[in-house]
Amino acid sequence: MSEKRTQNKGTKKQQEIQNYKRKEKSFNWVWLGISVLLVIGVIATGVMLNVADIRQTPKMVMKEYFELLSKGKYEEMYAFVSDTSGIEKKAFLEKNKNIYEGIQMSGLQVKFDKEKKKKDKEKTAVVSYQTKMETVAGEKAFYNEASLVKEKGGDWKLVWEPSLIFPELREDDRIVVSTVSARRGNILDRNGNGLAVNGTILQVGVVPGKMDEDKTGAIEKIAAEMDMTEEEIETKLSAAWVTDDVFVPLKSMAKGNEEKEQRLLGIKGVMISETEGRVYPLGAAGGHLTGYVQPISAEELEEKQSEGYHENSVIGKSGLELAYEKTLKGSDGYEIYTADQNGKTKILLAAKEKEDGQDVTVTIDAAIQQKAYEQFQGDPAMAVSINPKTGEVMALVSTPAYDPNEFVYGISDRRWTELNEDPNRPLLNRFYAALVPGSTFKPITAAIGMDAGKLDPNENKGYVGLSWQKDASWGEYMVTTLTDYGSEVNLQNALVYSDNIYFARAALDIGADTMIEGMRRAGFEEELPFDIGAQVSTFGTDSKISSEIQLADTGYGQGELLVNPIHLASIYSAFVNEGNMILPVLQMEEGQQAEYWKKDVFTEETAKQIQSDLVQVIENPTGTGAGGRIEGVSLLGKTGTAETKGSQEDAGALEYGWFACETTDGEERPLSVIGMVEDVQKKGGSNYVVSKVNAIMESYYAN
16 A cells, blocks of 8 residues: 555656646746756655756757847856867866957847757757857858767756857868958049148168168167157167067158158168058148048047947048048958968958948138139148138148158157147147137227118217226226328218227127127027038127126237137128128038028128128228229128237237138139238238238139
8 A cells, every 4th residue: 555655656656747747848948147946845745846957958058148148248158168069167168259359240040940859868969050150250140069068966058169159160260350441532633633642652661681781870860850759769769569570660651851861772671662541742731621540549439449440440630531531441351261370361251341431522612722722821820721612621721730741650758749839839720710800800899880770880979089988987998099080970981991999989889788699690609510610700708708808808809819810711701792601611512502500690781791891891992901902803801809918008019910701792712711810019010911812712713
């Protein structure tokens, strides 16, 4: 009886297990992630049964293995590898990590087809599966099989071999990722002239075994010629890969300096070869405009790796190179292939063709750009030229400038320090900055006042002398002007002779609120939508004009007023566009139409009145802009001298000389040029700038 009860208990236990297995088969359990240990208490026998032993299958093991791979958890993957694989943990981690991260694997998808156990008492199995993944060379898909063994304790483990990564990969093979570099697009001016192009440069280097016995002396000479330190050269020559008969590149240089090339070739061991590199034909004449490219920094790479950049990429750092980076860059091509121990290519696994960058044509006229640079290069200065009817920017110059070729070929610490410590600040982009405009702002004050009905252009405000203040509440502060032009103090004369007092009085009549409203209508305190950017023009602290003195000073372009020159050119365009401000543009596009940035900034009547008065600034022989006159060309203009002194008693103030010159609305070849020179007090004031702007305009109309 006792034996029978025991037998019944055993039968009951077997039935429960069989029932559980049938239930398990009736569900589609998906096992990816963490294995779950379910414990079922079998009350009848009092025995605890580990269901993981029942559930674990080869397919489930592979699912979890690939789930870990998709998360880059290589150490946890190794726990699934059988000892029979014969690969140590370190080697496993290195191989998998180097390959999968080297090909930039992502989006891993694995679909399992079959699970086949062999007849050796179900201790070995084969799992078939299809793999799809994204790589740096595009999508890679393949069919594969994995072998597993059931080890002591009942766990299924993977028999790992290199072919599990790629079916074509063999024991001693390597995976190689080769970059096929995309060609960067060129930047061309409106006439097809190169501003930033892929050209031929010179690579200077040495063959150590061919150097003189006095290597120290040779290195010293090379360092002096190439603007390098001797330590930099010695570091390159001591690299682990260097042997006596290999060419060791040191630094690139531009072509064309034959004397320097001959001096270098006169040093034993020096070799010069031609290679392709970024070239800036205008050099310093276009430095701040074109900007330059350099190797991508670690910080930039971290931010932009998803955009196709890699550690050997170059990237636009400033100017046009930065503004049009996405268009110019292109997309590198890649090849992933297996190679033997000697590096010989065996099988191509995946390939992505390169896409070269696109050329960008800009509105710049290289001839005007070069002429403007030649006129201003001796001074801390800037020049902006646009077509006031279309908005096409013809030239953007800041001087002194840097040569962008220096930055591409490798600028030395010494040269970098020299540029940074130069008191004339060659790294400062003056056409990007916001500057004190001086009297070039007076026409804007006049236009705001006329449209507000608070300035009558024909009214004679009366002569009050060369020094004036509203009343005694201003203390010792006086507004001064330079020219006594008689008793007819109206708008035209005030512009022709640049009368500070007239515009100080006009600003007080207009009032701070109306002035602010008018300036905001003209784009002040607003970012100019311009491809390479421009500092915002402002008129005071915290968007306020806080006193009568500040308001008066603002009227003639002083006080806390700051204006960007490109913005100023746009405002001046309103005087020849019926009161509408043109939108400055840099990129030329097919079918491009002129677009206004601000419409109805001034009324058409006001714009025509200001235009007529500014013509007299040049046409009147005694006008401040008379030196800008060009026979046969109808021009308007306004000079300006702005001071940066902190008080009237500040004798060491820096003076900015300005001249804004523009063709009237009837000219067939419209052009506007605005020039500014710092520190003009000993150079003839604004007249010094008038002659330079005039030379640019004359050069343009002579062709």
